[in-house]
Amino acid sequence: MRKQFIKTVTNxxxxxxxxxxxxxxxxxxxxxxxxxxxPKRIYNxxxxxxxxxxxxxxxxxxxxxxxxxxIAPFIVSRAFEQLKIDFGYNKLNGNxxxxxxxxxxxxxxxxxxxxxxINLMYNIPNMQIVAPGxxxxxxxxxxxxxxxxxxxxxxxxxxxxxxxxxxxFGRANFIDNKSKITILAVGPVLNFIYPLIxxxxxxxxxxxxxxxxxxxxxKKISKKxxxxxxxxxxxxxxxxxxxxxxxDINNINIKNVSVPFKFLTNYGTKKQHDDKxxxxxxxxxxxxxxxxxxxx
Amino acid sequence: xxxxxxxxxxxxxxxxxxxxxxxxxxVPSSLSILDIIDTLYEKFITKNKSNKFVLSxxxxxxxxxxxxxxxxxIKNLDTFCSFNSNFGGHPDKNKIKGxxxxxxxxxxxxxxxxxxxxxxxxxxxxxxxxxLIGDGECNExxxxxxxxIASHHNLDNLICIIDKNKSTDRSLKIDDLxxxxxxxxxxxxxxxxxxxKALLTSISKQKKKPLAIIANTIKxxxxxxxxxxxxxxxxxxxxxxxxxxxxxLEK
Numbered sequence: 001m002r003k004q005f006i007k008t009v010t011n012x013x014x015x016x017x018x019x020x021x022x023x024x025x026x027x028x029x030x031x032x033x034x035x036x037x038x039p040k041r042i043y044n045x046x047x048x049x050x051x052x053x054x055x056x057x058x059x060x061x062x063x064x065x066x067x068x069x070x071i072a073p074f075i076v077s078r079a080f081e082q083l084k085i086d087f088g089y090n091k092l093n094g095n096x097x098x099x100x101x102x103x104x105x106x107x108x109x110x111x112x113x114x115x116x117x118i119n120l121m122y123n124i125p126n127m128q129i130v131a132p133g134x135x136x137x138x139x140x141x142x143x144x145x146x147x148x149x150x151x152x153x154x155x156x157x158x159x160x161x162x163x164x165x166x167x168x169f170g171r172a173n174f175i176d177n178k179s180k181i182t183i184l185a186v187g188p189v190l191n192f193i194y195p196l197i198x199x200x201x202x203x204x205x206x207x208x209x210x211x212x213x214x215x216x217x218x219k220k221i222s223k224k225x226x227x228x229x230x231x232x233x234x235x236x237x238x239x240x241x242x243x244x245x246x247x248d249i250n251n252i253n254i255k256n257v258s259v260p261f262k263f264l265t266n267y268g269t270k271k272q273h274d275d276k277x278x279x280x281x282x283x284x285x286x287x288x289x290x291x292x293x294x295x296x
Numbered sequence: 297x298x299x300x301x302x303x304x305x306x307x308x309x310x311x312x313x314x315x316x317x318x319x320x321x322x323v324p325s326s327l328s329i330l331d332i333i334d335t336l337y338e339k340f341i342t343k344n345k346s347n348k349f350v351l352s353x354x355x356x357x358x359x360x361x362x363x364x365x366x367x368x369x370i371k372n373l374d375t376f377c378s379f380n381s382n383f384g385g386h387p388d389k390n391k392i393k394g395x396x397x398x399x400x401x402x403x404x405x406x407x408x409x410x411x412x413x414x415x416x417x418x419x420x421x422x423x424x425x426x427x428l429i430g431d432g433e434c435n436e437x438x439x440x441x442x443x444x445i446a447s448h449h450n451l452d453n454l455i456c457i458i459d460k461n462k463s464t465d466r467s468l469k470i471d472d473l474x475x476x477x478x479x480x481x482x483x484x485x486x487x488x489x490x491x492x493k494a495l496l497t498s499i500s501k502q503k504k505k506p507l508a509i510i511a512n513t514i515k516x517x518x519x520x521x522x523x524x525x526x527x528x529x530x531x532x533x534x535x536x537x538x539x540x541x542x543x544x545l546e547k
Binding site (some may be wrong): 020040041043045046048050051052054055056057058059060061062063064066081082085086089090091 | 398445449
């Protein structure tokens with residue numbers, strides 16, 4: 001998605017003169033052409049994320065459309081108060097594009113992990129949250145939302161879904177197989193579940209925008225399903241909070257596969273972490289089999 | 297001069313009245329910056345729309361509010377700190393005309409001002425961005441980060457006024473601020489922060505660099521029993537306080 005991010009921004013730079021990009025000394029080489037073509041609109045600000053976010057807010061207040069990019073924890077965790085006040089409370093447009101997701105940088109350790117980003121951003125009431133599952137999806141979602149009045153967080157990953165959906169900002173995709181079991185998958189987790197959707201004829205809600213949350217699809221699905229399995233590649237909280245807004249929640253059995261609330265002190269690869277934490281076809285299939293045995 | 301003093305005393309009286317009525321307010325921190333904001337508004341902000349002011353030390357907002365009121369930019373200030381008021385103990389951008397950014401947590405407004413100054417450069421716009429920060433606020437890392445950013449990007453349309461009211465001396469004292477700022481590649485003047493003339497002269501001397509003005513001020517300036525008295529930092533002002541101030545004025 002990283003390459004697509006550069007492509008998307010490059011295309012938009014030509015069309016929209018108000019876009020300005022600030023990099024936290026990350027992704028600088030990738031943007032080398034933009035640095036040559038638009039030296040006044042793209043800056044490698046340096047390794048000072050808090051000031052970079054506040055500064056972006058000042059740019060936004062003057063009518064620019066800032067895009068800020070660095071590794072997830074350094075935007076979200078480190079500069080959280082700047083995001084909360086300078087963009088959230090001030091109600092300013094801004095786009096925060098992170099890379100690394102929960103543990104893409106598995107071998108770099110916990111300082112570079114960010115399974116907390118979605119929940120933290122969810123705690124800024126007007127922060128829009130986007131988790132694309134593929135490069136194409138990012139391109140669509142970014143183009144549809146970058147210029148709206150709200151601050152928006154885009155969670156990019158180096159790992160993509162093989163199955164591509166045509167996605168719309170603020171809308172979930174829905175495959176209705178009239179099943180009692182619905183999978184609610186967020187972003188780049190489809191490789192672990194897509195084959196199972198057809199094997200077991202399950203419903204799928206595929207979510208790439210977490211806020212604004214598409215409550216309409218949940219309302220439809222909740223009438224038919226008695227079980228929802230949430231597959232969310234980060235700490236749980238945000239999605240559950242949306243689901244409990246449903247009226248007939250008491251009749252629905254909710255399971256989830258998420259990143260557990262602990263520091264992931266192993267190194268290795270992302271796949272090794274995925275396998276250990278339950279993000280695999282085999283482990284998700286086990287949950288489905290158990291649910292299928294339940295009396296309806 | 298006498299006329300000026302009378303006007304300033306009126307604003308001070310207004311600040312005390314609002315603080316007493318609203319039961320809130322960092323009064324001495326407002327009094328140290330009243331002369332600065334009053335001058336900036338009179339000479340720059342109301343004169344030219346392309347000039348902008350960012351109050352980074354948001355707790356000094358009472359001084360900001362009374363100046364905005366003086367220029368009829370805001371009304372209903374008597375509601376200060378009541379439940380439905382637009383005016384709280386820290387300024388809210390979306391409620392108050394003239395507030396560029398909601399501040400209160402320190403170290404946010406100054407980098408915000410750097411962004412605004414950079415935006416003006418990108419757009420080839422004229423005008424200056426004034427940011428008023430506290431010396432206590434200089435404890436925050438973002439102040440020093442932003443000083444680096446502003447000189448690196450040569451934001452010669454940015455003026456940072458530091459309210460040196462010695463707030464920070466009891467915690468993290470910052471010595472030799474002028475040389476620190478010069479070493480960050482800023483131009484720097486040290487002035488009497490209650491002298492309108494000194495402020496205007498130093499602003500007029502901005503060349504091709506970001507400009508820092510260290511304004512030596514008195515915390516609580518104008519209300520003698522509050523001056524440099526830390527007890528008053530966030531102490532409640534009541535009717536007795538106002539009477540005491542009025543007695544001083546009569547003398």
